[in-house]
Amino acid sequence: MSQAGEAVAEERGGKSAEDTLRQYNQESAYRTQLGIWKWVVLALGSALTIFQLYTALSGTYSSLVQGAVHVGAAFGLIFLLYPAKKSLSTRPGVVWYDVVLAALALWTNSYIVINFERLTTDALIFGFSTLDYTVAALGILLVLEGTRRCIGLPIVVIATLALIYGLFGPYMPIFAHPGFSWERLATETFFSSTSIFGTPIRVSSTFIYLFLFFGVLLVRTNIGQFFNDLAFGATGRFTGGTAKAAVAASGLQGMVSGSSVANTVASGSFTIPMMKRSGFRSEFAAATEASASTGGQIMPPLMGAAAFIMAIYTGVPYNEIIVLALIPAVLYFAGVFMGTHFEACRAGIRGLPREQLPALSGLLKRMDLLLPLVVIVGLLLSGRSPANAALYGIAAAFLLSLIRRETRMSPREMATILENGARVALPVIAACASAGIIAGMVTTTGLGGKLGGGIVELAGGIFFLVLIFTMIASIVLGMGLPTTANYVVTATVAAPILVQQFGVEIIAAHMFVFYFGIVADITPPVCLAAYAGAGIAGANPMRTGGNAVKIAIAAFIVPFIFVTNPVLLLQGATAANLIPALATALLGMTVISAGMMGYFLATSNLLERAVLLGAGVLLIYPSLPLSLIGLALTAALGLYQYLRKRGRGDDTEPKGDAGAGGSSPESSSADVPQA
Numbered sequence: 001m002s003q004a005g006e007a008v009a010e011e012r013g014g015k016s017a018e019d020t021l022r023q024y025n026q027e028s029a030y031r032t033q034l035g036i037w038k039w040v041v042l043a044l045g046s047a048l049t050i051f052q053l054y055t056a057l058s059g060t061y062s063s064l065v066q067g068a069v070h071v072g073a074a075f076g077l078i079f080l081l082y083p084a085k086k087s088l089s090t091r092p093g094v095v096w097y098d099v100v101l102a103a104l105a106l107w108t109n110s111y112i113v114i115n116f117e118r119l120t121t122d123a124l125i126f127g128f129s130t131l132d133y134t135v136a137a138l139g140i141l142l143v144l145e146g147t148r149r150c151i152g153l154p155i156v157v158i159a160t161l162a163l164i165y166g167l168f169g170p171y172m173p174i175f176a177h178p179g180f181s182w183e184r185l186a187t188e189t190f191f192s193s194t195s196i197f198g199t200p201i202r203v204s205s206t207f208i209y210l211f212l213f214f215g216v217l218l219v220r221t222n223i224g225q226f227f228n229d230l231a232f233g234a235t236g237r238f239t240g241g242t243a244k245a246a247v248a249a250s251g252l253q254g255m256v257s258g259s260s261v262a263n264t265v266a267s268g269s270f271t272i273p274m275m276k277r278s279g280f281r282s283e284f285a286a287a288t289e290a291s292a293s294t295g296g297q298i299m300p301p302l303m304g305a306a307a308f309i310m311a312i313y314t315g316v317p318y319n320e321i322i323v324l325a326l327i328p329a330v331l332y333f334a335g336v337f338m339g340t341h342f343e344a345c346r347a348g349i350r351g352l353p354r355e356q357l358p359a360l361s362g363l364l365k366r367m368d369l370l371l372p373l374v375v376i377v378g379l380l381l382s383g384r385s386p387a388n389a390a391l392y393g394i395a396a397a398f399l400l401s402l403i404r405r406e407t408r409m410s411p412r413e414m415a416t417i418l419e420n421g422a423r424v425a426l427p428v429i430a431a432c433a434s435a436g437i438i439a440g441m442v443t444t445t446g447l448g449g450k451l452g453g454g455i456v457e458l459a460g461g462i463f464f465l466v467l468i469f470t471m472i473a474s475i476v477l478g479m480g481l482p483t484t485a486n487y488v489v490t491a492t493v494a495a496p497i498l499v500q501q502f503g504v505e506i507i508a509a510h511m512f513v514f515y516f517g518i519v520a521d522i523t524p525p526v527c528l529a530a531y532a533g534a535g536i537a538g539a540n541p542m543r544t545g546g547n548a549v550k551i552a553i554a555a556f557i558v559p560f561i562f563v564t565n566p567v568l569l570l571q572g573a574t575a576a577n578l579i580p581a582l583a584t585a586l587l588g589m590t591v592i593s594a595g596m597m598g599y600f601l602a603t604s605n606l607l608e609r610a611v612l613l614g615a616g617v618l619l620i621y622p623s624l625p626l627s628l629i630g631l632a633l634t635a636a637l638g639l640y641q642y643l644r645k646r647g648r649g650d651d652t653e654p655k656g657d658a659g660a661g662g663s664s665p666e667s668s669s670a671d672v673p674q675a
Contacts, residue, residue, distance in 0.1 A: 029082065029086040029089050030081040030082050030089060030423075031080075031081055031082070031083060031088075031089050031090075031091075031094065032089060032090055033090070033091070033092040033093065034080070034081075034093070034094060035092055035093040035094070036093075037080055037093070037094045037099075040080065041077060041080055041081060041419065042415060042416070042419045044073055044076055044077055044080075044422070045077055045418065045419035045420075045421070045422035045423060046415050046418035046419050046422070047073065048069075048070075048073040048074065048077070048421075048422045048425075049209075049213060049418040049419070049421040049422050050418065051069060051073070052070075052205070052209045052210060052213070052421075053210075053213075053391075053394075055206075056206075056207070056210055056387050056390070056391055057391065060205075060206055062116070063193045063197060063202045063205075064112060064116065064120065064191075064192075064193050064197050065112070065113050065116055066202075066205045066206070067193070067196075067197035067201045067202060067205050068109040068110070068112040068113050068197065069109070069113060069205075070201065070204065070205035070209070070429065071109055071143070071196065071197070071201060071205075071429065071433055072105055072106050072108070072109025072110060073106070073109075073422070074422070074425065074426055074429040074430070075102075075105035075109075075142055075143065075146040075429075075430070075433075076102040076103075076105045076106045077102075077422060077423070077426060078102075078105075078146040078149060078150050078426055078430060079098045079099075079101040079102035079105060079142075079146060079149075080094055080098060080099070080102050081423070081426070082146075082149035082150050083095070083098065083149070084098075084149065101142065101145070101146075104138060104142060105142045105146065108135050108138055108139035108142060108190075109139065111135050112190075112191065115132075119132070119191050120191075123187075123191075128183070128187055128191075132187065132191070133183050133186055133187065135190070136186035136187050136189065136190035136191055137182075137186045137190075139190045139196075140163070140186060140189050140190055140196070140437070143196060143430075143433050143434060143437070144156050144159060144160065144434065146430055147159070147430040147431070147433065147434040150426055150427050150430040151427055151430050151431055151434070151482055151485075152480070154479075154480025154481060155431065155434050155435070155480065155481045155482070155485050156434065158438055158480075158481070158489070159434045159435075159437040159438050162437055162438045162440075162441035162442070163185065163189070163437065163441065165441060165445065165447065166179065166180050166185050166441045166444070166445055167179060167180060167182060167185055169445060175447055175450045175451070177445045177446060177447075188440070188444065189437060189440065194440050194443070194444065195436050195437055195439075195440030195441075196433050196436045196437055196440075197436065198436040198439060198440055199309060199312050199313070199436070199439070199488075200309055200431075200432035200433070200435050200436045200439070200484065200485075200488050201429070201432045201433055201436055202312075203308050203309050203311075203312055203432075204305070204425075204428060204429055204432045206387060207308060207385075207386040207387040207390055208305045208308050208425075208428060208432075209421075209425050209428075209429075210386075210387060210390035210391065210394065211302060211305075211308070211386070211390050212305075212421065212424050212425045212428065213390075213394060213421035213424075213425075214302075214372070214376070214390055214393045214394050214397060215302070215424070216417060216420050216421050216424055217372075217394060217397035217398060217401065217417065218372060218373075218397055220397070220401050220407055220409070220417060221369055221372075221397060221400050221401050221404075221407050222369070222406070222407060223369045223370075224253055224266065224267075226363075226366050226369045227249050227252040227253050228245075228249045228253075228267070228270060228271075229358040229362070229363060229366075230248075230249075230252070230358075230363055231244075231245040231246070231247075231248035231249035231252065232245040232249070232352070232357055232358055233357055233358040233359075233360060233363050234248065235248055236351060236352045236356075236357045237351040237352060237353075237354060237357060238351045239341060239344045239345060239349065239350065239351060240278075240280070240340050240341055240343065240344020240345070240349045240351070241278075241350075241351035241352050242271070242274045242275045242277075242278040242280070242352065243275050243278075243280055243284075243285070243288050243340035243343070243344060243349075244337060244340055244341065245271070245274075246267065246268075246271035246272075246274070246275060246285075246288055246289055246292060246340075247288065247291075247292040247333065247336050247337050247340060248292075248337075249267055249271065249292075250263060250264075250267045250268075250271065250289060250292035250293045250295075250296060251292050251295055251296055251299050251333055252296075252299075253266065253267050253293075253296060260290070260293050260294040260296070260297065260483075260518070260521040260522075260528070260529040261293075261521065261528050261529050261532045263293035263296055264289055264290050264293040264294075264529045264532045264533050264536075265532050265536065267289060267292075267293060268286070268289040268290075268293070268532070268533050268536045268537075269536060271285075271288075271289055272285045272286055272289050272533060272536045272537045273536075275288060275289075276537065278349055278350075278352070279347060279348075279349040280343070280344075280347070280349060281347075281539075282534075282537040282538055282539035283534070283537070283539045283540060283543040283544045283546075283547050284343060284547050284551075285533075285537050285539075286530065286533030286534045286536065286537035286539045286544045286547075287522075287530060287533065287544050287545070287546075287547035287548035287550075287551055288336070288339075288340055288547075288551055289533045289536075290521070290522050290527070290529040290530045290532070290533040290544065290548045291336050291339075291522055291548045291551045291552040292333070292336055293529055293533075294518060294519065294521045294522050294529050294548075294552065294555075295329070295332050295333055295336060295552070295555070297483060297518050298325060298328065298329050298332060298514075298515065298518060299329045299333070300321075300322035300323070300325050300326050300329060301322045301373070301376060301377045301380060302376075303321075303322065303325065304483050304484070304518070305428050305432075305483070305484045306483050306484045306486075306487035306488075306514055306517070307321055307322075307325070307514070308386065309432075309484065309487065309488060309491075310487065310491070310510050310511075310514060311386075313491050313495075313510060314506050314507055314510050315506075316506075316507050318380065318386045319380040319381060319383065319384070319386070319389075321507070322377075322380060323381070323570065324507055324511075324569045324570050324571075325511065325569075327562075327568050327569070327570070327582060328511065328515070328558050328559075328561075328562055328568060328569070331554055331558045331561070331568075331585055331586065331589055332552070332554045332555055332558055333554075334554070334586055334589050334590070335551075335552070335553060335554025335555075335557075335558075335589040335590075335592070335593050336551055336552055336554065338589065338590045338593040338594070339550065339551040339552075339553070339593040339596065339597055340551070341593075342593055342594050342597035342598075342599040342600070343597045343599070345599050346597060346598060346599035346603060368400065368403070369400065371396055371400060372393045372394075372396040372397040372400060373393075375389075375392050375393050375396045376389045376390065376392070376393035379392055379393075427482065428482075428484060431481070431482040431484045431485040432484060432485070432488075434485060435481075435484065435485035435488035435489065436488070438485075438488070438489055438492075439488050439489065439492045442489070442492045442493060443492065447493075448492050448493050448496065449496075451493050452493060452494070452496060452497040452500075452501075455469050455470070455473075455494070455497060456497060456501060463502050466497065466498070466502065467498075467512070467560060467563065470490070470494045470497070470498065470512065470513065470516075471512075471516045471556075471559070473490065473493075473494060474486065474490050474494065474512075474513045474515075474516035474517045474520070475516050475517075475519065475520045475523055476520075477489055477490060477517065477520070478516065478517040478518065478519070478520025478521070478523075479520045479523070479525075479526035480526070481517075483517050483518055483521075486517035486520070487510075487513065487514050487517050490513035490516075490517060491510055491513060491514075494513050495509040495510050495512070495513050496509075498512065498563070504563055504566075505566045505569065505571045507566075507569055507571070508562050508563050508566045508569055508571065509563070511559065511562060511569065512559045512562075512563050515555060515558065515559045516555075516556075516559060518555070519552065519555040519556065522545060522548035522549065522552055522555075523545065523548075523549060524542055524545035524546060524549070525542070525545070527541070527544075527545035527548065529548075530544045530545040530548045531544075531545075533548075550596045550597070551596075553592055553593065553596050554589050554592075554593075557589070557592065557617075557620065558589075561585060561620055561622075564621075564622055565581055565622035567581050567622075568581055568582065568585065580624070580627075581622060584619045584620065584627045584630075584631075585619075585620050587619050587631070587634070588615075588616045588617070588618075588619030588620035588627075588630065589616070589620070590616075591612050591613075591615050591616035591619060591630070591634050592612070592613055592616030592617070592620075594612050594616075595609045595610070595611075595612030595613035595616060596609075596613070600612060600637065600638060600641055601638055601641040601642050601645060602641040602642075602644060602645040604641070608637060608641070611633060611637050612634070612637065614630075614633070615629075615630040615631075615633035615634045615637070616630065616634075617630070618630030618633070619631060619634070
């Protein structure tokens with residue numbers, strides 16, 4: 001670790017990163033003292049990972065059998081690991097009824113595997129037995145309860161309402177439908193490949209799991225610390241270097257972790273104290289980390305789990321999605337990066353001294369850590385399937401772990417890595433299973449089309465209003481649902497409206513809802529990533545969320561850009577139309593960030609900030625005349641601020657690498673942690 005990192009480690013106090021993660025992330029509220037049951041968890045988790053690796057190598061089973069093994073083992077682990085209440089997670093052992101629930105989860109799903117032929121052929125002709133109905137109903141209840149423990153209550157409420165809607169369709173005051181008997185509802189939900197074992201679980205049980213396990217192996221090679229050092233070495237010496245390094249490091253780590261909150265805590269434990277020491281306000285430091293960590297889910301090549309499901313829903317291969325998503329991700333991080341730059345200029349925060357930064361020679365010696373990522377990207381771009389690319393990436397990461405003594409694994413450590421692969425996947429599997437219930441009901445009852453028509457009618461058929469309503473729905477759902485589940489719901493309900501009624505490119509429509517589901521993690525009032533960052537920084541959570549929205553304003557603008565100008569998603573792109581669109585979009589994001597932060601070439605008043613925001617929007621809008629007007633406004637305001645600054649002799653912007661501090665009076669007082 002660099003000298004700066006050691007200094008930060010000395011400064012940190014209060015809650016540990018693990019405590020913060022458990023407080024703000026339901027997925028981390030698992031039992032810490034399993035007692036003898038730790039061996040059962042080790043065996044079951046390892047078995048699930050081995051099963052996933054085996055089927056990836058030899059070929060998967062039918063989607064229902066593959067999904068049943070996947071879901072059964074996962075929910076068996078969930079009941080052993082996650083207690084009924086978060087407050088019980090520190091009690092030793094596993095209570096008896098959770099052991100029973102774990103056994104029932106394994107049994108109900110094994111029932112599908114054992115009776116697969118009968119359930120999918122004979123039962124459809126001659127009918128299901130009473131035991132079949134009982135198993136199906138029990139299986140649904142276990143999925144809902146396991147999801148509540150692992151993910152939280154909101155998604156369970158929505159899934160339950162979906163089931164109630166399916167059961168009592170004729171009695172609904174709006175959007176009525178013929179309805180289903182409870183027997184048909186149970187068997188359609190648990191014995192078919194259209195609900196619990198629908199597309200989300202089908203994708204999860206084939207290659208999402210492999211990529212999650214790949215991330216676990218990368219962590220084993222200490223790639224997280226390498227990302228931190230690489231980011232600080234590249235950007236730490238510049239103005240506001242600690243914040244810029246946090247953006248770069250968190251974006252890189254977010255590609256691997258796939259969780260906004262987990263990445264905020266993992267990276268923020270190191271970067272947030274660093275930013276505070278250099279002079280950034282507590283709320284701003286926490287917001288910067290939360291914004292960058294959230295953006296990791298949209299950064300190719302690994303992105304979030306929802307991106308794999310998007311490949312199925314859109315029919316666009318995953319290896320193409322990671323290319324199409326690159327420009328929007330660059331625009332997002334450019335906006336976050338420039339936001340930290342203008343805030344640093346406004347507050348007079350310098351970069352870190354060179355002696356506190358990682359040495360280039362040390363970084364070059366560890367460049368081999370990037371090999372697994374290079375393998376995956378290379379294979380995906382060459383046309384290999386995601387599962388194939390993940391397998392080779394896993395092999396490369398495993399071989400890489402053998403090179404250094406500190407990452408070399410004993411047989412017991414290998415078993416632990418296999419178990420950790422299952423643990424990391426549990427929240428995703430639970431989210432996919434419950435999201436499948438929602439998506440299945442929306443599709444089979446025709447609710448999707450009815451809701452879509454309602455949104456269009458509410459918006460009066462105005463395209464822009466439909467986009468606004470879709471954005472709001474995605475953000476609100478994202479406040480209660482994990483990204484994967486949010487995407488499944490919005491892709492089922494909202495994305496088809498944009499495609500079918502307004503002719504939006506299918507990839508643009510799905511990216512639109514995907515983006516806004518992700519930014520819910522930093523959008524008040526339920527901004528979990530911002531809350532986690534605030535917990536580390538000792539900052540006010542709501543102020544942190546507000547700062548995160550300002551820093552990540554690109555996330556609220558970029559989706560509108562690529563819906564109205566899909567050339568930024570490489571749809572119909574040529575050099576003649578892509579280069580100007582990209583240049584004006586980047587310039588527009590820079591100007592908007594300056595307006596949000598209140599600094600361009602000098603501190604900006606309210607009128608100047610309004611001009612900057614307006615000019616930025618004009619630059620981004622896909623119209624050459626409007627972009628030229630935006631450029632003229634930007635140039636005029638820049639010239640005015642330059643002359644004003646020069647005339648007053650006002651030169652607050654930091655110069656060079658004079659020190660690690662340099663905070664202004666207004667920022668230093670705000671750095672005191674708040675209760």
